[in-house]
Amino acid sequence: MKIYHWPSYVRVLVFDIDMTLYTNQEYLDAQIRLLLQRLADHQEVSFSQVSKLVSDEKNNFAVNNEGRNLSLGNVFANLGVDIKTSASWREELFRPEDFLVEDEKLKNTLNILSEKFKLAAVTNNSTKIGERTLAALGVRAFFDPVIGLDISGKSKPTLIPFRMVAKAHNVAFQQMASIGDRFDVDLELPLKYGMGAILVSGVEDVYKIPDFINERLKLYP
Numbered sequence: 001m002k003i004y005h006w007p008s009y010v011r012v013l014v015f016d017i018d019m020t021l022y023t024n025q026e027y028l029d030a031q032i033r034l035l036l037q038r039l040a041d042h043q044e045v046s047f048s049q050v051s052k053l054v055s056d057e058k059n060n061f062a063v064n065n066e067g068r069n070l071s072l073g074n075v076f077a078n079l080g081v082d083i084k085t086s087a088s089w090r091e092e093l094f095r096p097e098d099f100l101v102e103d104e105k106l107k108n109t110l111n112i113l114s115e116k117f118k119l120a121a122v123t124n125n126s127t128k129i130g131e132r133t134l135a136a137l138g139v140r141a142f143f144d145p146v147i148g149l150d151i152s153g154k155s156k157p158t159l160i161p162f163r164m165v166a167k168a169h170n171v172a173f174q175q176m177a178s179i180g181d182r183f184d185v186d187l188e189l190p191l192k193y194g195m196g197a198i199l200v201s202g203v204e205d206v207y208k209i210p211d212f213i214n215e216r217l218k219l220y221p
Contacts, residue, residue: 001199005195012165013176014122014178014195015122015180020206024100034094038093073155094125104138106139106206113209119142126149130147162195172194177197180199181200
């Protein structure tokens with residue numbers, strides 16, 4: 001876990017969902033595989049051909065953008081699949097309930113954080129899949145709002161969902177912090193606009209956030 005910045009008065013924590021609030025490589029791999037197969041069917045080409053197209057698109061972006069990662073939603077958009085379609089495919093294909101179970105330790109962590117902060121979730125999945133993921137983990141009630149691709153209309157990195165969260169809670173960017181597992185997707189842009197930023201490597205790091213905030217940053221009630 002790494003804290004890149006913490007404003008003096010944070011009121012809202014904005015969490016990424018996938019591979020931030022849970023750690024499950026099997027589910028992540030299944031999501032990618034299902035989306036690539038749907039794209040292959042859509043383009044009437046083989047799975048291996050689509051895999052190469054996606055890999056080439058991500059590699060080309062990295063070469064031209066100082067090694068940054070291109071989200072799969074943006075890869076698909078570059079390949080002619082708009083965000084609305086991408087979100088609908090995810091809703092149709094993904095079943096978080098088959099991979100995830102309630103996480104009591106995460107519940108306890110979020111309960112502690114919710115005593116000091118409002119919690120929101122911003123995901124590059126569809127909103128319904130984001131909500132179903134949170135429900136499978138047993139933590140849906142902690143997050144308001146939950147904003148996915150279909151609501152924001154763009155895949156992170158983008159400020160749009162963060163603006164929506166700021167408006168929902170009537171706060172400035174400087175009163176929010178973004179928490180996610182990918183610096184260039186979840187944190188880099190929020191940082192540029194004054195938000196706090198915490199990089200995690202999975203839910204195990206999320207469990208540590210209350211103590212990390214209290215001990216290292218000496219926040220006051």
